[in-house]
């Protein structure tokens with residue numbers, strides 16, 4: 001008896017996670033294969049059209065409404081439907097695919113991912129901002145929809161792999177590994193004048209522009225601390241960070257008996273993506289195998305919250321709770337865009353995020369998603385007002 005092929009939509013298929021996901025799909029055994037339902041991108045419509053044709057997608061969506069006609073022209077003569085804008089993204093998220101890879105960058109991914117979660121799709125979650133901004137409300141939406149939440153962010157995927165469900169009561173801590181980024185050994189004086197080009201040059205991972213710069217400021221790890229808290233139901237004190245410059249250990253779980261379980265692999269996102277696509281089984285993946293003799297050593301250092309204040313801000317956001325995660329992330333996104341545009345120095349990103357968090361410390365906790373979006377918007381307004 002043959003079982004029906006599973007189906008998947010990829011929100012953000014033209015990005016780093018999106019293209020890696022399509023690559024993994026092409027390498028899956030026939031029995032593990034997926035039909036591709038919807039693919040979405042934003043500015044890169046040539047790649048989106050190419051992907052949609054190659055993977056026989058039913059729907060291709062650009063988030064950029066001004067690109068609708070151009071995308072439609074690129075796909076004319078095919079049976080692939082075309083849509084654009086926020087409505088198009090929601091159409092893609094709502095199309096009947098069993099799994100949705102959430103790989104849009106930033107808070108822009110929250111609305112569409114939520115729509116997919118509410119209709120009960122399994123969510124392969126790369127977009128950490130969903131959990132940073134909406135936290136437990138996002139988890140509740142997934143639970144109410146009835147789909148699975150499969151972490152794709154490499155650290156959280158690692159924890160998911162080694163977290164023994166029947167030992168949940170005995171989890172003492174999770175230890176997120178951090179590469180330290182390109183400025184791991186820099187003084188604050190050295191960091192003051194860094195450029196986008198040096199900040200985007202991650203030592204180990206090939207990723208999109210924004211997450212690469214977030215790794216350099218360690219805002220990426222800050223977001224991941226908040227992501228881990230919500231994903232695994234932890235207290236702020238249970239979330240630790242350790243600098244591990246080689247990015248071979250992707251994270252660890254420490255148990256009440258002192259044992260620490262870790263997941264290791266080469267720094268290649270196809271590990272985490274492939275794990276989510278195969279889940280709950282494991283399957284073959286086209287990734288490099290670790291050669292421990294060549295590796296010879298793994299290093300660790302304590303994180304420095306003075307040089308990388310983003311980590312301190314994450315702890316503040318976790319301890320305060322409420323909408324402080326949404327505020328931190330919204331303000332950070334505005335500051336990051338300004339840094340990328342050459343309008344803000346590197347160290348000012350954390351200064352702006354902290355100032356906005358202090359201004360909005362009294363915002364009440366979110367009871368609905370509208371409260372989350374409102375907090376995000378307010379944080380953006382406040383951050384914009386602080387730009388030079």
Ligand SMILES: NC(=O)C1=CN([C@@H]2O[C@H](COP(=O)(O)OP(=O)(O)OC[C@H]3O[C@@H](n4cnc5c(N)ncnc54)[C@H](OP(=O)(O)O)[C@@H]3O)[C@@H](O)[C@H]2O)C=CC1
Nearest residue numbers: 012014015016017041042043044063105108126127207208
């Ligand atoms: N890259 C990685 O290895 C990892 C990424 N993540 C997380 O995964 C997410 C995606 O990251 P990454 O793949 O690096 O990002 P990229 O910048 O490479 O890709 C982002 C994707 O989102 C699309 N996009 C951009 N802006 C919008 C918008 N406003 N509305 C809708 N779609 C938009 C882009 O379209 P287009 O390119 O066509 O403009 C692209 O498809 C992020 O949340 C990141 O933090 C987590 C762990 C690892």
Ligand SMILES: CC(=O)[C@@H](O)[C@H](O)COP(=O)(O)O
Nearest residue numbers: 153154178179180181215220
């Ligand atoms: C691949 C991945 O999950 C990234 O989030 C990565 O962890 C970034 O590296 P840093 O540890 O430098 O933030």
Ligand SMILES: [Mn+2]
Nearest residue numbers: 153154155224
């Ligand atoms: Mn990560």
